[in-house]
Amino acid sequence: MNLFLFITTLLIVLLSYYIIFSQNITYSILSLLLIFLGIGILYMGLGSVFLFIVQWLVYAGGIVVLMLFTIYTLGLKKTDVVKLKEVFVAFFFVFLNLFFIWNIFKNYPFLKKITAFKMDFIFDTLLKDYILAFELISLILLTGIVGAFLIVREK
Amino acid sequence: MMGFYYFCGILLFINGILIMVLRKGFIYILIGIELSLNALSFLFFLASRSLGNPHGEIFAILLFGIAAAGIAIGLAILINLVKAKGTQDIEEFKDTGG
Amino acid sequence: MKTLLFLSIVSPLFTSIIAGFYGYRLKKHIIGWISSGGVFLSFIFLLVLYIKKAFFEMNLFEWTNIPFKINILFLSDRLSILMGLIVACVSFIVHVYSIYYMEEDEGYFRFFSYLNLFVFSMLVLVLAGNLIVMFIGWEGVGLCSYLLIGFWYYKESASKAGVKAFVVNRIGDAGFLLGIFSILFACNTLEFNEIKNLLNTVDPQILIFAGIFLFIGAIGKSAQFPLYIWLPDAMEGPTPVSALIHAATMVTAGVYMVLRLSFLYSLIPEIGYFIALIGSLTAFYSALCAVKEDDLKRILAYSTISQLGYMFAGAGLSFYGKGFFHLITHAFFKALLFLTAGIIMHSLNGEINIKRMGGLLKKLKHTHLLFAIGALSLSAIPPFGSYFSKEGIIHESLNAGYLIYFILVLTSFLTSLYIFRAYFHVFQGHEKVKPHKEDKRLVYPSYILAFFAIISGFFNFRGHIDSIFGKTEIHLHIPFILSLLPLIFSIAGILSAWYFYDIRKEQEKGFIFELIENKFYFDKILSVYFVNVLFKISGYLEKFLELRTIDRIVNGAGKISLLTGKIGISLQRGSLRFYLKLLFAFISLLIFFFMFRYI
Numbered sequence: 050m051n052l053f054l055f056i057t058t059l060l061i062v063l064l065s066y067y068i069i070f071s072q073n074i075t076y077s078i079l080s081l082l083l084i085f086l087g088i089g090i091l092y093m094g095l096g097s098v099f100l101f102i103v104q105w106l107v108y109a110g111g112i113v114v115l116m117l118f119t120i121y122t123l124g125l126k127k128t129d130v131v132k133l134k135e136v137f138v139a140f141f142f143v144f145l146n147l148f149f150i151w152n153i154f155k156n157y158p159f160l161k162k163i164t165a166f167k168m169d170f171i172f173d174t175l176l177k178d179y180i181l182a183f184e185l186i187s188l189i190l191l192t193g194i195v196g197a198f199l200i201v202r203e204k
Numbered sequence: 205m206m207g208f209y210y211f212c213g214i215l216l217f218i219n220g221i222l223i224m225v226l227r228k229g230f231i232y233i234l235i236g237i238e239l240s241l242n243a244l245s246f247l248f249f250l251a252s253r254s255l256g257n258p259h260g261e262i263f264a265i266l267l268f269g270i271a272a273a274g275i276a277i278g279l280a281i282l283i284n285l286v287k288a289k290g291t292q293d294i295e296e297f298k299d300t301g302g
Numbered sequence: 303m304k305t306l307l308f309l310s311i312v313s314p315l316f317t318s319i320i321a322g323f324y325g326y327r328l329k330k331h332i333i334g335w336i337s338s339g340g341v342f343l344s345f346i347f348l349l350v351l352y353i354k355k356a357f358f359e360m361n362l363f364e365w366t367n368i369p370f371k372i373n374i375l376f377l378s379d380r381l382s383i384l385m386g387l388i389v390a391c392v393s394f395i396v397h398v399y400s401i402y403y404m405e406e407d408e409g410y411f412r413f414f415s416y417l418n419l420f421v422f423s424m425l426v427l428v429l430a431g432n433l434i435v436m437f438i439g440w441e442g443v444g445l446c447s448y449l450l451i452g453f454w455y456y457k458e459s460a461s462k463a464g465v466k467a468f469v470v471n472r473i474g475d476a477g478f479l480l481g482i483f484s485i486l487f488a489c490n491t492l493e494f495n496e497i498k499n500l501l502n503t504v505d506p507q508i509l510i511f512a513g514i515f516l517f518i519g520a521i522g523k524s525a526q527f528p529l530y531i532w533l534p535d536a537m538e539g540p541t542p543v544s545a546l547i548h549a550a551t552m553v554t555a556g557v558y559m560v561l562r563l564s565f566l567y568s569l570i571p572e573i574g575y576f577i578a579l580i581g582s583l584t585a586f587y588s589a590l591c592a593v594k595e596d597d598l599k600r601i602l603a604y605s606t607i608s609q610l611g612y613m614f615a616g617a618g619l620s621f622y623g624k625g626f627f628h629l630i631t632h633a634f635f636k637a638l639l640f641l642t643a644g645i646i647m648h649s650l651n652g653e654i655n656i657k658r659m660g661g662l663l664k665k666l667k668h669t670h671l672l673f674a675i676g677a678l679s680l681s682a683i684p685p686f687g688s689y690f691s692k693e694g695i696i697h698e699s700l701n702a703g704y705l706i707y708f709i710l711v712l713t714s715f716l717t718s719l720y721i722f723r724a725y726f727h728v729f730q731g732h733e734k735v736k737p738h739k740e741d742k743r744l745v746y747p748s749y750i751l752a753f754f755a756i757i758s759g760f761f762n763f764r765g766h767i768d769s770i771f772g773k774t775e776i777h778l779h780i781p782f783i784l785s786l787l788p789l790i791f792s793i794a795g796i797l798s799a800w801y802f803y804d805i806r807k808e809q810e811k812g813f814i815f816e817l818i819e820n821k822f823y824f825d826k827i828l829s830v831y832f833v834n835v836l837f838k839i840s841g842y843l844e845k846f847l848e849l850r851t852i853d854r855i856v857n858g859a860g861k862i863s864l865l866t867g868k869i870g871i872s873l874q875r876g877s878l879r880f881y882l883k884l885l886f887a888f889i890s891l892l893i894f895f896f897m898f899r900y901i
Contacts, residue, residue, distance in 0.1 A: 055208070062215050065215075068232075069222055088243075097261065104242075104268075108242065111272065112238060115276075116235075116279065128232075129293065136226060143222065146218065147218075174259070175262045193273030225882050225883055225886060
């Protein structure tokens with residue numbers, strides 16, 4: 050089981066590098082789909098079935114399909130080529146940042162043991178302590194839908 | 205093992221940012237945002253597991269909502285941009301005041 | 303009870319918002335009555351609090367406790383509630399007056415919005431429970447004063463006067479802030495009741511600094527000697543504003559602050575004597591200015607400065623009760639004088655120069671009566687309220703020696719001289735401008751004020767006001783002639799005004815007026831002996847300091863801002879990716895600095 054998760058994680062990271070350099074929009078969106086599916090698997094492997102289902106439904110089922118749909122409607126094919134100079138500068142910064150982050154977190158007291166929570170505990174907390182945030186999210190979603198409609202609407 | 209997951213989550217987040225910075229297509233910026241947000245919720249989830257409290261997991265759930273709203277607006281903007289100039293290259297949109 | 307206090311503070315704010323945001327939809331008089339109603343409500347609430355003797359502290363909420371605790375705290379005690387009552391009462395009458403006074407003005411609802419906002423800020427200032435809340439109200443009334451002086455903003459002189467008032471008040475505010483800081487430094491708290499208990503343990507050296515700085519703030523707000531220059535110009539605003547803000551309430555805020563901190567000032571009598579000296583000199587000087595002034599409103603403005611000087615003299619010599627008593631009586635009769643001046647201006651189409659008026663006695667009968675009541679009050683003639691307060695201050699000042707006593711007595715002569723000079727010019731003689739009929743609706747509110755001006759002497763019945771400040775004043779045995787002297791001087795002032803006023807020529811004659819006209823030849827002496835020398839010195843300074851050093855610094859500053867502007871332009875490219883790159887570069891920088899915290 051652990052090995053399976055390990056390989057999945059590696060694949061996800063490699064696929065994300067593929068997106069940076071890919072020349073085909075469809076392929077990059079499909080690899081994004083694979084990344085989302087993989088993260089879903091990681092959620093399940095680490096013990097949260099709910100997040101796994103939501104991840105697959107919302108991201109893989111909703112967002113990626115929406116993106117593909119938009120791409121095909123607009124007929125976008127041509128993409129740009131990444132400049133090599135920019136890539137080198139960017140990766141230099143990335144390594145620098147990784148070094149900083151490692152320095153910050155190397156002494157951080159994380160628990161070694163993985164604890165899994167029961168579903169009802171999570172939702173008790175969500176609907177008691179975080180009820181305001183929850184409602185706000187619903188409001189943001191509503192605003193998002195209405196806003197998207199208003200932006201696209203023909204004048 | 206936990207450290208490895210953390211490392212990969214951070215790498216995913218940074219790769220999302222790299223996609224945003226390096227690519228010129230507007231759709232790639234959206235992809236980058238989605239990837240970063242997803243990596244972020246994954247990191248929240250991991251933190252919730254390793255710190256032993258449920259708050260991280262709840263934040264992951266809330267982030268799903270934000271990401272969905274964001275992509276809806278983003279795609280609508282993409283449609284309008286392509287309608288306006290026939291291309292999705294953001295270097296062409298310097299005159300929009302952004 | 304706490305709700306009542308809260309409502310009494312908030313109701314003017316509420317009506318201010320109504321008048322400001324919805325005023326343009328409503329009819330003019332309705333806005334006026336709504337605004338007056340808000341003020342009347344707070345008057346009623348405060349009256350209930352005062353009658354029920356509900357004295358407490360109300361902590362609205364905690365604003366911050368880092369690095370020291372600041373609450374939004376309101377304090378209800380006899381001093382604050384009584385002062386609030388005076389404010390609300392005079393404000394209500396002036397509101398009702400201005401419903402009709404301003405009815406032809408374009409910015410009617412704007413006027414009432416500002417006026418109500420002013421009442422709100424003043425109540426915050428008065429009912430404040432700590433120095434910070436007081437400072438909020440202090441700044442609020444300063445802002446409203448600025449807005450209302452420049453109310454007719456299209457008049458250049460008005461907007462300039464507004465700016466002048468604002469800037470001069472800033473100087474005082476800086477002093478007030480420094481005072482707050484020194485009290486914070488000394489006591490580590492800003493609440494009045496806590497300061498009161500802590501003061502005995504504090505180094506008196508710091509208290510002297512605090513007293514001086516706070517007094518500078520009071521000077522700025524109450525227009526005392528060096529900073530009095532804004533008040534005469536402030537008369538550019540509408541007359542109700544002059545009556546309410548620049549005579550009755552706001553300018554007394556400085557005196558009120560000294561009274562509020564009376565426990566502080568009673569510990570440092572040297573500073574108190576200094577305050578009294580400044581106050582009495584200001585009283586004398588501005589009374590002199592008023593004698594030669596021809597503008598009716600400016601006469602009243604100088605007279606306000608002069609009366610404030612009396613209050614400071616009383617408060618500085620630690621006769622806080624007498625100072626507060628004079629504040630109350632002054633609020634009534636000075637507002638009355640301003641309102642009558644407004645009626646006179648109204649019926650003469652805005653004429654304000656007393657030399658061009660005359661003979662209004664026959665046409666404006668009510669106004670004549672009202673002005674006479676106000677003028678007699680100002681001159682402190684016995685049956686009127688201010689006799690008791692002003693004589694009180696003058697008598698008690700004998701405790702501190704003869705200097706202040708004689709200055710104040712002389713000032714009371716000048717006071718009745720200038721106000722009756724104005725009276726004879728306006729009402730006696732023959733008509734020069736034909737007046738309209740006086741507006742009855744403006745007269746009735748003024749009668750209420752006249753009533754209060756007459757009876758306000760009874761407010762101190764059995765030492766009611768004196769007892770607010772805990773201790774009763776020491777009563778010297780005053781020789782009979784000295785106790786009668788102020789009254790004699792006042793009457794002498796009236797008589798000499800009558801004597802100097804020649805009905806045929808209608809201008810002053812006599813030695814005193816010549817002397818005053820030339821301002822005691824101060825200007826000439828100054829110009830010969832000081833100004834020439836100063837010009838030479840400043841010529842050298844210009845060469846060496848101005849051109850060689852300061853100019854270079856100033857030009858350098860300009861060049862630096864140009865350079866930063868160029869850098870800023872190069873950052874604003876309009877490219878989304880460039881912004882993202884910048885954003886992430888700076889985030890990496892941030893992470894870099896975070897590293898040092900955990901490393």
